[in-house]
Amino acid sequence: MKTIKYQKVIVVTGGAGFIGSNFLLTLVPEYPEHLFINADALTYAGNLANLKEVEQCSNYRFEKVDISDLKQVQELFKKYQVTHVVNFAAESHVDRSISGPLPFVYTNVLGTVNLLQCAYEAWKGDFKGKLFYQVSTDEVYGSLLTEENAFTEKHKYDPHSPYSASKASADHFVRAYHDTFGLPTVLSNCSNNYGPLQFPEKLIPLVISNIINQRPIPIYGDGKQVRDWLYVVDHVRAIELIIKSRKLGETFNIGGNNELQNIELVKILIASVDRLLGNPEGHSLGLIQYVKDRPGHDTRYAIDSRKIHRELGWHPTVTAHEGLQKTVCWYLNNQHPHSPHLPEPQYRVRPEFHQSTPRGLY
Numbered sequence: 001m002k003t004i005k006y007q008k009v010i011v012v013t014g015g016a017g018f019i020g021s022n023f024l025l026t027l028v029p030e031y032p033e034h035l036f037i038n039a040d041a042l043t044y045a046g047n048l049a050n051l052k053e054v055e056q057c058s059n060y061r062f063e064k065v066d067i068s069d070l071k072q073v074q075e076l077f078k079k080y081q082v083t084h085v086v087n088f089a090a091e092s093h094v095d096r097s098i099s100g101p102l103p104f105v106y107t108n109v110l111g112t113v114n115l116l117q118c119a120y121e122a123w124k125g126d127f128k129g130k131l132f133y134q135v136s137t138d139e140v141y142g143s144l145l146t147e148e149n150a151f152t153e154k155h156k157y158d159p160h161s162p163y164s165a166s167k168a169s170a171d172h173f174v175r176a177y178h179d180t181f182g183l184p185t186v187l188s189n190c191s192n193n194y195g196p197l198q199f200p201e202k203l204i205p206l207v208i209s210n211i212i213n214q215r216p217i218p219i220y221g222d223g224k225q226v227r228d229w230l231y232v233v234d235h236v237r238a239i240e241l242i243i244k245s246r247k248l249g250e251t252f253n254i255g256g257n258n259e260l261q262n263i264e265l266v267k268i269l270i271a272s273v274d275r276l277l278g279n280p281e282g283h284s285l286g287l288i289q290y291v292k293d294r295p296g297h298d299t300r301y302a303i304d305s306r307k308i309h310r311e312l313g314w315h316p317t318v319t320a321h322e323g324l325q326k327t328v329c330w331y332l333n334n335q336h337p338h339s340p341h342l343p344e345p346q347y348r349v350r351p352e353f354h355q356s357t358p359r360g361l362y
């Protein structure tokens, strides 16, 4: 059999999750000269069905790897001549981090350190053309007051949830490997993503599903928490540009410049789903139920993306109106791939999801 020599061998951890699968679906077909290895443990949040469109591509492989297990990561680096790591793999749900923080330490902290150490051992002596990319979040910066300026890359880390604390810790290790060992790293902190293929425990797919099924829509506290929303493919394009730029040791903030209160977002979704389903205007507003606020709930996140715009020319291309419309249509038209065998009516999230997350809302 002919062996193909790929220019880059890119390990994409967490490639079966929401952002990782959008990354692979977008880039695998566009870069046949690079090999993409999806290394994912397939936790409840990972689903290979997300990747149907690329699973036959010759430059795509799947490896079941738990990054919190050093041996498994070492095996991966033995099997492939890895040149790049893009680390999406994480426990990513804040509510779950409150009910059980330890998996967040194992995957987000230990898993990241395992990857850094294996990359260092595989690459030492020859860092040329190598890159370790850490995908991080704006939540590490903590909370902003309404009148405060958006987070820049210089903002001090101040995480409040076990999730954001674990991501902050991982980011510190990434910088430490760069500063101590010279590992070629780069890091980005992104605001809330939305779009197709998100696991239905997160706010937007959960709200859409609850409207379709006429179930209550829980809103934490007064619903006035502000988040900055970015369409997932815009995030993918930002990561692509940052990888190409090779600005080693640097951090880039990525945001949608699109701040919305949770309650405003829910009302937009209600209007949109009701319209598309032919319901009268305001039909599903009665589903909104205010519930006790999440402990440690940050009031406002907002990202200042001027650096990536100035240095790499990136800016979001999908407006909130367009992105939310696309997203609502996608969830209406696609039975979620986590529930391929559900009977009619379609569009229901899998029933065990509702049982398995009694404490979590989104």
Ligand SMILES: NC(=O)c1ccc[n+]([C@@H]2O[C@H](COP(=O)([O-])OP(=O)(O)OC[C@H]3O[C@@H](n4cnc5c(N)ncnc54)[C@H](O)[C@@H]3O)[C@@H](O)[C@H]2O)c1
Binding pocket: 013, 014, 015, 016, 017, 018, 019, 020, 039, 040, 041, 042, 043, 044, 045, 046, 047, 065, 066, 067, 068, 087, 088, 089, 090, 091, 092, 093, 106, 107, 111, 135, 136, 137, 138, 167, 189, 190, 191, 192, 193, 194, 198, 199
């Ligand atoms: N979703 C957002 O809005 C957002 C915003 C900014 C940054 N991020 C970051 O982007 C990354 C991806 O987020 P997402 O929303 O796609 O998450 P997700 O929960 O949808 O997917 C996580 C993926 O990681 C895999 N995984 C979990 N533990 C693993 C382990 N031990 N070993 C290997 N694979 C494992 C899961 O199986 C899943 O496929 C995360 O690092 C997250 O912190 C997310």
